[in-house]
Amino acid sequence: MRYIGNTRDNQREMLGVIGAGSLEDLLVRIPAKVRLARPLALPPAMAETDLVRHLRALAATNTDADHAVCFLGGGVYDHYTPVTIDHLISRGEFFTAYTPYQPEASQGTLRTIYEYQTMIAELTGMDVANASIYDGGSSLAEAALMAASVTGRAEIVLAAGVSPLHRRVVATYCEGPAVRLRDAAARDGVLDLDAARAAVGAKTAALVVQSPNFYGCLEDLAAAAEIAHAAGALLVVAADPVNLGVLQAPGRLGADIVVGEGQGLGVPLSYGGPNLGVFAAKQEFVRRMPGRLAGATVDLDGQRGFVLTLQTREQHIRREKATSNICTNVALCALMATIYLSLLGKQGLVRVGELASAKAHYAAERLGAVPGVSLAFGAPFFKEFTLRLPKAPERIVARLAKQKILAGVPLKAFDRRLADGLLVAVTEKRTKDEIDAYAEALARAVA
C-alpha cells in the first residue's frame, strides 16, 4: 500500500522494541465483543489508473461551467479565477500545514491571514475582519448570534431579500440560544422600509439586510442603518466582496457587522463547497467576534512577526463560554482570496465589477425583450436579476441545459410567489455572443 511506510520487516523490528508479539497485542484494550469480525463491506481497493478512469467518468456526467455557459448564481458565481491561484495554494508548505499553533514555523500562513484580514476590512469598510468562517450562511448565523450577545437582545429581523439558503442556516444556529427570527417584507424586490420600521423595535438585536439581495436587487443600506440604529439595534449587512470594487463599502453606509460569501474571490465552484465565509465588524466588537484572528507583534529580537491572538474568545481556551464553537475554518480559501485580491488589485477588482454590471445590464435588456419574458422588479441591480417567464422555469432550465446553457435558478423552491421566477447571474466571463445565444434559445423555448 503506497501510503503506508512500514514494511513487514519494519513492523517486526518495531514490535520488538515495543515488546509486543504482534499487532494484535497492541489492541488488547478493545474487547473481543466489539471487534468487527469481518472485513468492512466496502468496494475493493482500486489501482490509480482504474480509479482515475472511474472518477473521470463520474465527473463527465455533470454539466459543469467549463462545458456549458453558466448563468447560475444565488450566492456563488462563475467569476474569473486567475490560474496562478491554484499553483500557489498547491505548494505543500501552505496546503499541508495546519492551524498555526506554532507561530515560528507558520509565519507563511499567519502573514497571509493578516493580509486577508486587511483586504476584507478595506473592502467591507469595517475596522477588523476575522480569518474566515465556513461559508456565507454560517457567517451570517454567527453574526446574528454575535449581535444578540452584544446587545443582550434575542430577536433578529431579516429582510425578505436575505438568501433563503442562508436564512435556513441562521434558523439552525438560533435554535439553541433561543434567538427569534422575524421577517421584514419586500416591496418590488427590495426591503419595504415601512415594514422594516414596524418590525424593528426594542427587542431587536439586529436588522439583517443583504445587498444585492437574493433576487439581485440593490438595497438602500443607509436607510436600513437608520432604522436599525434608531431602535438601538445593529445593522448586519451580507455583501458579496467581489462587488465591492464598484459598490460602496457597507461600513460607509452604517453597517456594524458585514458578512458574506466570498467564493467569487478565486474559490472554485466545487458544487457549493468549500466556500469562504467573510466576517468583519467594528473595532468595539472585536472581543465578541467568532473565529480566529491573526495579529502583528514582535519576536525576542524585536523583529516583526505574527501570531493568532485574542484567543481567550475561542473554544480551546474558553470551552462552553466561547464566542463560537468554530475551530477549523477555511484558511486555504482565505488564501485563495488573498492571492486573488493581490492579482486583481486596486484596478482589477473595479474592472471585474464594471464588466459584470455592464454584461448583466445588457443581458437583462436582451432577455427582458424576449416575448412573454419580463424583469420581475424595477429596483436597481448589479450582476444578477430576476425574470418572469411565461412557462415553468424548471422546464425551460432543463431544456436549455441540453443546449449547454445553464439558464438560471428557478425560484419556486425558494419563494412560492415567484413560481414563474428565474434568477439569472451574469459575470465578467460571459461574452456578448453567449448572452445573445441565450436570448435566442430562451425565445425558442418560451414560444
Added chain:
Amino acid sequence: MAMPRYDKLVFEIGAPGRVGYSLPASDVPVEDPRAGIPDSYLRREAPALPEVSEFDVVRHYSRLSQLNYGVDTHFYPLGSCTMKYNPKLNETMARLPGFARLHPLTPPASAQGALGLMHDLAQMLGEIAGMDAVSLQPAAGAQGELAGVLMIRAFHRANGEKRTKVLVPDSAHGTNPASTALAGYQVVQLKSLANGDVDLADLEAHLAPDVAAFMITQPNTLGLFEQRILEITDLCHARGVQVYMDGANLNAILGITRPGDLGFDVCHFNLHKTFTTPHGGGGPGAGPVGVKSHLEPFLPAPVVVRRGEAYALDWKRPKSIGKLQAFWGNFGMLVRAYTYIRTMGPDGLREVSENAVLNANYIMARLAKDYDVAAPGPCMHECVLSARKQKKLGVTAMDIAKRLLDLGFYAPSTYFPLIVEEALMIEPTETESKETLDAFCDAMIQIAREAEQSPAVIHEAPVTTSVRRLDQTRAAREPDLRWAPRR
C-alpha cells in the same frame, strides 16, 4: 537548516499602476456600467488593494510558503489532528472540471455524478462507522458536533422530553462543550480518571433525568481505547441518554471496531484527519455526521437520496434540524475522501489503523525512559507524554516544542488534554516511515539530555525559524489586526 528570512507583506511590494490580472475589454453595448445604480450605492474611490505584477505575486507567496512547515516538508506529529500524507491523486481528482467547476444549483438531473458520489460516500462512511445514515453537510468537526447535538435535542423533544444538560469529560476537545452550549444545553463537566477513562461510578451519579446526552472521544484524548465502552453506552441508554462520539480519533479503529457497534448513537467524521483531505493551514475541513436510525428523521436537509436509477436532493424532511451551510457540504473535500477510500479498500483501511497504532506505540516505547508517559499503554494511534520531569529542570512542554522546530520537526500538540500536566500529545500517523520516527525520537531524547545538561539551547529555541519566540501578550494587549502604511 535555517529557514529563509522574508519580512514583506503584499502591501509593501509593487508600484502604483502595476497590475497582475488579465481581463477582456467589454464587448457589450453598455456605455456606463454604473448607469441605473444610485450614486450613494457606489464606491467613490478604488479600494486600497495591492498594485503588483503576476510575478510579484508568485515570488511573494512562494517565499511566504517557505516560512511554513507542512506535512509535505516536515514530520507533523500534532496530536488529535492526524496530520497524515495527503495523496496527490486526491488533488487531481478534486480538480476535474466536472467536480471543481460544477455550480451547486445545477439542476440535479445535470449533476448526477456529483450526487451519486455523495450518496456512495455517505454509504461507505456509514459502513466504516456502523451508522445507519450519514449527512455530509457539516463543514468541519465542530459543525458536525453542533448538528449531532441538535439532532439529539430534536429527538428528545419529539419524544416529549425536556432534558437540559449534556455531560462532557474534562479531557474533551474544547469544541465539545462549545458546540453543546451553542445547541442550547447546559454543560456538565465530568472528571476523568488519570488515564483519561470515564469514571463509571461518577458517570452513573450524574445520569439524572434531565441529562440529554453524554459526549465522549473514543479512543480517548490520552490515546487509550475506553475499555468499558459497552457498559457506558448501556448505562446511558438505560437512562434515556444519547451517546455522542467525537470522531477525531477514528484513525485508530478503521476496520477494527465501529462506533455504531460500541453503542454510540451519533458520531462525526473529520475527513481532514482520517480521510486524507488537506488541512490547508487551518481548513477547509469536512465534518460529516453519522447517526443510528432513530435519529435519521432529524438529519440536516437536504439529504441525498437514490430514487430508482437517479439521485436527488430530498428537501421534504419535516423533522430536520435545518441547514448548516448554504449548500450540500464541502464537496471538494468529499471527492478527496471518496478517492482515498476507493484507493485503500477495506483491507487498506485496516492496515492504516494497525500501522497508526504501531507507530504511536513505537514512539511511546522509545521515549518512555526519558519522558513520563501520561497513561500506561498500549496506546492507540497517539501517545501522550508529560514533560513534568523536564519542568523540574526549568524546561516546559512549550520549550520542548520550540526546540523541536530547530531540529526540523513540527511540534506535538502541547498542553492538551488539560488533565495531563505539561502534556505533549504525539500522533505520528501510519504514513510516516520508521526512519522518520527514529529521527524524531532521537531528537526528543537529545532534548531530554539538553534539559539536564544545557537547557539554554532549549530556552533560546527556536533560532533556525524566520522569527524567534513571539510576544503573545503584546499581540493581545495592543491588537494589530490589519496593515496600515508605516508613518
